[in-house]
Amino acid sequence: MERIAVIGGLGTLSGGDLFFKLLKNQQVLKNQLNYHFIFEQQPYSQINSPLYQEEDIKSRKYYTYNVCKNFESKGVTSVLLPCFACHSFLDELQKEISIPIVNIFEALSNYVSSKVGKGAKIGILTSDYVKVNQLLNSYFKDYDLLFPTQQEQLMEAIYGEQGIKNGYFDGLALEYVYEACVELNNLGCDIILPGITELSLIVEQLWKRGIPIVDVNQIYADYALMNKNSSPKKAFKLGILGGIGPSATVDFMNKIIKNTPAKNDQEHIKMVVEQNPQIPDRTANLVYHETDPTIAMFSTCKRLEAEGADAIAIPCNTAHAFVNSIQEHLNTPIINMLTTTAEYIKEHYGGKIKVGLLATSGTIQSEVYHDVLKAFGLNIIVPDEKHQGYVMESIYGKDGVKAGYTDGNCRKNILKSADYVINKGAQVVILGCTELPLIFPDESDIIKGSQKTPLIDPTLILARKIVSMTT
Known part of the structure; x- marks a missing residue:
């Protein structure tokens, strides 16, 4: 079963629109037992803020990370992130998340290449942030990208008090977007591509006026359902059951560092350490039948497992008398x-x-x-x-x-x-x-x-x- 999750809240209405378009996809309607969809929207303090400051992006990083980590615990197989600006930090987010996040730029690039040839003129309607950071350029380098001159007016149509983000799908907001589309049409654009997911909420009205604008949310939903996303390759993480004894744990970590052929910090091995000196003494149990350390060791290993450790090391020789019984109940291998x-x-x-x-x-x-x-x-x-x-x-x-x-x-x-x-x-x-x-x-x-x-x-x-x- 596919367990597909949508991160809501970065654009409340556009997130809901994307979720609905997943549900009404013909592939889903014909095979409903094969799909489990999850939509999650947490409180997000800067939901109404335009993307003007770096602080806005940082807050989005924290928000998306927290929601994705919650999805991990639910066995989600892929995540949809309906926010173009958030895809600017997709690589750094993906390194910390085990679930594949479907790339909206790749979805659009795949669609555009199937509709128009290289060198075609593409009109772009996007936020200041996405425009300035040239996020679209790397995915559409074979095309001539054109932007409307009235960018401030476009931003007002999206983020203004009576903008699309606030639920106004006609009136001045619609007219501002229409004017931008007409300008791009007059420049000879073969297709108009929104880089703002809220614009999917008014595409039908623009189609009625003859505007060749694409529905990015529909394209994103269809792409996610048609393409199986393989799990991202993540850096190896070692879990260390530490504290038995404390100095030996530090010595062991230092030996790993010294023996790693790294040219910089990033080439060293990721390690998560549970330094637990309160684990009952192993020798005292084996020789004098004092407190059994098995449950304390097992509990520590389970925490390392929950932290995403790919393997566990126990830098204590005596503790290995308990390893076989512990390993039976772990999914993560202990390197003996x-x-x-x-x-x-x-x-x-x-x-x-x-x-x-x-x-x-x-x-x-x-x-x-x-x-x-x-x-x-x-x-x-x-x-x-x-x-x-x-x-x-x-x-x-x-x-x-x-x-x-x-x-x-x-x-x-x-x-x-x-x-x-x-x-x-x-x-x-x-x-x-x-x-x-x-x-x-x-x-x-x-x-x-x-x-x-x-x-x-x-x-x-x-x-x-x-x-x-x-x-």
């Missing part, structure tokens, strides 16, 4: 940091390598890393109880990395545990808690004499994976 890390190790170091894991006791006991690494045929080595205590102290201790320390006791403790797994045969060491890489900001190896053991930073690998997905 553990799987990405195992793929990286196998690709760069081979499938027979022994992998040391320094992680929280929750990660160790859940065996979430064990399962992933074994699936890739990799052997895993973890610290004994004593050296696991050093790992936990370096993370959660009073001088630990979660308390803001990256040197001193937290570094000494983690190096003791690293030495242990290396002495047990580990050929690479995973820093399996996202805070641990903060202790090694400039190091990619642990060097002992002539022995160099690579440190594997899962957040860095995940960041590079995400960048590769978008470039």
Whole structure:
């Protein structure tokens, strides 16, 4: 079913006219069960203002954005925007809206090319704003565009106290428009093209007087029904479940930025972050059966999904013990940091390598890393109880990395545990808690004499994976 929406309120009467012309289209009347039409008009403070100031356009931007976002929640498949001036910011609006907005200029260009040949004279009746900004020129560059000399009089016919926008379809308003059309006719125009949607309200009266003016609202409605608009291509947006922990989230974002081959701000990846440090501790749940963090994590992911995230990243190793159950109830994929890390190790170091894991006791006991690494045929080595205590102290201790320390006791403790797994045969060491890489900001190896053991930073690998997905 086509769910087509019309943004009303930018020209109350012309919006209603467009909606009516959608309804009476023969294609719709014959297949009424295939169409769902929505018309929405919100209060718009500058509804009666002529387009003289930039503030008028800004207010239209806010208005159209808000209405379009409301349409998104209703499953609308295309939007009609019956305001020529608003199409001046269509590109910037479309980048933020997932529903295709039907371009009124494209509709008219398609119609004109089917009626007159290149080089034909086209009379244009449009607002000062559209005229000055030459919005029509790019769509009708193969034609000779002519404008009436009495532009002020035309504006009075539209916006005046007794103008068409206020419901006056005859009298002085009609005569002013007729005079402009006669002038264009005398200049040899093959067709008269309104660039103001309100003029559709009086075209029948002008036709009776022999004026070759087109009904832009009818053309726009027919074009929208005949042409299937594909969803706009939008920039990839990454959702980040943050706050677990806070510093690791910032570190992860920084790694994405540093690894993105961007030449300017606009080439970087869009990110939406839900920084939620109140999510219950994952290790406390896995080890001591304290508060389950699943619902808090799921709720955060759903908010990221609602924000339009194309994928979700969770820069917390222990949290991945809960990922599979959460993913079942999400439409947006979570990029699994553990799987990405195992793929990286196998690709760069081979499938027979022994992998040391320094992680929280929750990660160790859940065996979430064990399962992933074994699936890739990799052997895993973890610290004994004593050296696991050093790992936990370096993370959660009073001088630990979660308390803001990256040197001193937290570094000494983690190096003791690293030495242990290396002495047990580990050929690479995973820093399996996202805070641990903060202790090694400039190091990619642990060097002992002539022995160099690579440190594997899962957040860095995940960041590079995400960048590769978008470039």
